[in-house]
Amino acid sequence: MRKAFTVSILGGAAMIAACSASAGTAAQPALEKFSGIWEVSPPGPGPGGPGPGDDRRGPPPGQFGLRGPPPGPAGAGGPAPGLGPDDDRKELGGPDIEGLDRADRMTYRRMTPAGKAAFEAMDPHDLPANNCKSNGLPSLVGIPDVQQWTFDGDVLTIHYADFNTRRTINLGDNAPKDDSHTMYGHSVGSFRDGVLTVTTTGYTATPGGLGRNAPGSASRSTVETYRLSADGKSVTGQLTIHDPEYLTGDLTAPIAFGRANDVTSIEEVPCDVEASQRYLDK
Structure with missing residues (x-):
């Protein structure tokens, strides 16, 4: 049985923004209100929330990869909440990789034959997180941590x-x-009508490119939308992932995060590749 690194994502979100040329310079002050440090919160407790140890339950319904009824024999309501790892594996299927959570397995069920084949062939040693790198989008959008926004012209x-x-x-x-x-x-x-929208294309095929451990193809693209609250203390929006090569349909996730307090800062923590992969050999 292969072991995989599980990245927790999409309980809250990052932010991405823009300035429309048609909006002119008037949009810039509104955009600059997004400046500063923001904090992404993890999903709350309960079914689908954080759990002990090798938690495969994934995010709560309505979060990444789980919007709408899942396909397959599990039925319109999907697997019953509270299933343990063994039940998840039986109910949801997917590659025999230890460490996959419910979101991984739900994503697998939404993959094309090419996507499933790539997932099944995945080597956990190649996952970005096991090489001291971020999975990139969409993971960056919702990892429970902090991020700093800085504007410099355009x-x-x-x-x-x-x-x-x-x-x-x-x-x-x-x-x-x-x-x-x-x-x-x-x-x-x-930036139009108070909504920040970012479209990202030009990805390379990446292990973990669909958020956790599921690979993403070079054909994928993402769209993020963000709206700042009236008091400037929070942001809500949505992330959509389009991958016609590996997915049978788009995956969506709600985005929500809040402004960090004044003493929050980002500390650069060193990472060692050998240490990050040590658990794979156990």
């Missing part, structure tokens, strides 16, 4: 505490185009 930089990852978003309708493919893709943003 560029937004987000510094995530997760593996000290920095992401760049080009703002405006005239943002430069980039046809290259990278692990984090190429992000462009727009």
Whole structure:
């Protein structure tokens, strides 16, 4: 039985933003209200929330990969809440990889034959988190941690505490185009009617590219939307993942996070690849 690293995601979210050229300079002050450090909270307790040890339960209904009735023999309501790891494995199926949680297995059920084959062939040693790297999007959007937003002209930089990852978003309708493919893709943003929208394309095929342990293809794209609350203390929105090569339909997740307190900062913690993979040999 292979072992896999499970990344917890999508209980809250990151943020991504933009400035529309058609909105002109008037949009910039509104965008700058997103500046600062934000904190993503984990899912709450109960079925689907955090659990002890090798928790495969995944996020609560309505979160990543679980919006709407799941396909398959489990029925319109999906598996009964409170199932343990063994029941999850029997009920949801999926590759025989120790460490997969319910979200992984629900994603597997929504994958094309090509996606399932890639998942089954996955080597846990290749997972980004086992190589001191972030899984990238969509994981960065919801890992329970902090992130700092900084604007510099038509560029937004987000510094995530997760593996000290920095992401760049080009703002405006005239943002430069980039046809290259990278692990984090190429992000462009727009700001209209109070909604921040970021579209990311140009991904490379990545183990863990669909959020936890499920791989994502080079054909995938993501769209994030964010709206700032009237008091400027919270953000809500949605993430949508489109991967026609590996998914039979889009995956969506709600986004929610709050402004961190004034003493919060991001500390750069070193990571050792050998240490991060040591558990795989046990």
